[in-house]
Amino acid sequence: MYRGQSGMFSWLFHRISGLGILLFLLLHIVDITLLGFGRTVYNDALTIFSTWYVRVATLFLIAAVFYHAYNGVRIILVDFWPVLGTRYQRAMFYAVLVASVASWVPFTIFVMMPCLQAGGACSS
Amino acid sequence: MAKSATEGAERATRSSVSTRPATYGATARPHGGFELFSWYFFRISGVILIFLVIIHLTLNHVTTDVSQTVYDYVAARYQNPFWRVYDLVLETLALLHGLNGLRILIDDNVRSRGWRLAAQSTVWTIALVFWLMGTMTIITFQPGTAGITNLFGLLK
Secondary structure (H helix, E strand, O other): OOOOOHHHHHHHHHHHHHHHHHHHHHHHHHHHHHHHHOHHHHHHHHHHHHOHHHHHHHHHHHHHHHHHHHHHHHHHHHHHOHHHHHHOHHHHHHHHHHHHHHHHHHHHHHHHHHHHOOOOOOOO | OOOHHHHHHHHHHHHOHHHOOOOOOOOOOOOOHHHHHHHHHHHHHHHHHHHHHHHHHHHHHHHOOHHHOOHHHHHHHOOOHHHHHHHHHHHHHHHHHHHHHHHHHHHHHOOOHHHHHHHHHHHHHHHHHHHHHHHHHHHHOOOOOOOOHHHHOOOO
């Protein structure tokens, strides 16, 4: 059994998160390349990363990174100790989800903090 | 390069999920050739990237807010060659890991040979162009100069 169960979702989420991270990586290489165009160009362009809406988008990126990282660890563990995959498959998937959320929450606080403080760097 | 027979068999395996080994989301280890190399590369680069990416995220979103990661911040950081090497390794491994994933995704989903060739060519052209952009920036960045644009004579 595969379709509609945790094995399918872990695989699907891994692809979607990987694709999302890759798209951001390409964008990030473009914005870093602006360094070569001097201080004004770079600083002006980078202000967009401080807006509340790009900060919220950043939260999705960080969630994708943690899920992809921990699920990658799960895949490697199953590759080398197949018994884990047959016996603890569902438990490992839930462990990945719990670890991802646990790592993501502290980051959300730091990323969104400027939007909660008066005078914080959180433009619109 | 005689593909028709193996391709048919490959498709049969792919279209019928139940014939896959029960690795639950992982891909079965290929028997050899480039795919076996790719299988190991995913896992080795993945483990390294976990550390590189989480440290990178912590530095630029926790210990320093993203609003502070301005031109002069990069200039100060890049005084130390360690961070240039760090960023180069991160950029290279992330691009290869990510675009290799896109290659697998295309192989899984694009069934026409012509479109698959077109898609794969696009992926590796993107890889080369973006890797060159990032690498030139990381290596040539000097605060107060036009950096890489000097190479093209775009700025004075």
